[in-house]
Amino acid sequence: MRVLSWVAGTVVVIALGVGASSLMRPQSSPMHTLAKPVAAAAFNGVEANDPPPQRMIPRPTPDPSPTPPAAAAPAAPAAAAPSRPAPRPAPPAIVIGSTQQALINQDRAANGLPPLTWNGCLYNIARSNAVRMANQGAISHAGGASADLTCGLGRQGGENVGSWSAGINDAQLNTMFMNSAGHRANILGPYRYVGTAWVVAANGAAYIAVEFS
Numbered sequence: 762m763r764v765l766s767w768v769a770g771t772v773v774v775i776a777l778g779v780g781a782s783s784l785m786r787p788q789s790s791p792m793h794t795l796a797k798p799v800a801a802a803a804f805n806g807v808e809a810n811d812p813p814p815q816r817m818i819p820r821p822t823p824d825p826s827p828t829p830p831a832a833a834a835p836a837a838p839a840a841a842a843p844s845r846p847a848p849r850p851a852p853p854a855i856v857i858g859s860t861q862q863a864l865i866n867q868d869r870a871a872n873g874l875p876p877l878t879w880n881g882c883l884y885n886i887a888r889s890n891a892v893r894m895a896n897q898g899a900i901s902h903a904g905g906a907s908a909d910l911t912c913g914l915g916r917q918g919g920e921n922v923g924s925w926s927a928g929i930n931d932a933q934l935n936t937m938f939m940n941s942a943g944h945r946a947n948i949l950g951p952y953r954y955v956g957t958a959w960v961v962a963a964n965g966a967a968y969i970a971v972e973f974s
Contacts, residue, residue: 787943788902788920858884861957861971864935865948872949882912883956883972890922890970891960898962900924909974914954919947919973929959929967938971947973 857863858879866876886908894900900922909918921944923934938944952973961967 787941787947788906788922855879859957860931861935861959861969862955864931865955865957865971868935868939868948874949875953877952877955877973880912880914880954880956880974882914883909883954883974884958885956886912887956887970887972888958888960890920890972891958891968894922894924894968894970895960895962895966898964898966900968905970905972909972912954912974914974915952917951917974919950919952921947921971921973922969924966924968926966928961928965929969934969947971 855866855876856879857866862877862879869876886905890903890905893903902920902922905920905922906918909920910916921938923937925933938948950973954974955971957969957971959967959969
């Protein structure tokens with residue numbers, strides 16, 4: 762049995778049985794937000810006022826000495842074949858850093874969306890927030906979505922947080938996130954990177970933060 766209650770603008774879900782869990786509303790940040798050549802004319806003939814031409818007796822003239830054949834011009838070098846552009850590098854493989862991320866990518870694939878790759882900067886933010894919640898013994902947002910933007914990965918950021926009283930349970934929290942409209946919107950959002958972290962409190966309860974950008 763689950764009891765749904767609203768507290769200070771947040772949703773708290775308590776599941777009895779295997780473990781109790783709680784889930785905050787997700788947090789997201791807004792967008793920060795190429796003449797033809799002319800031949801010369803030459804006169805060749807006799808003008809009317811010219812004196813009559815002298816009668817000339819042709820004399821045989823010796824054949825001119827044969828001229829040696831002209832040397833063949835060196836062959837022009839063959840034109841170099843045009844170089845082909847270098848092939849584009851293959852896109853980097855998607856890095857998987859956690860079970861929660863793998864489940865998120867399964868959800869995205871089922872909805873025709875590309876996977877999210879792991880990012881260490883987002884992981885550091887997630888771990889910091891998970892530690893804070895474990896120390897406080899309660900889930901809450903503390904500017905995680907805005908902090909995500911400081912990683913310089915995009916112009917949008919988002920955060921999902923939750924807890925499970927019986928320790929780390931990725932499948933359970935992923936199901937809860939996908940059953941909550943706001944958290945689902947972050948999982949299926951216009952992001953490219955993700956970082957997730959679990960931290961277990963002294964009483965055994967586990968807290969998770971999921972950071973998107």
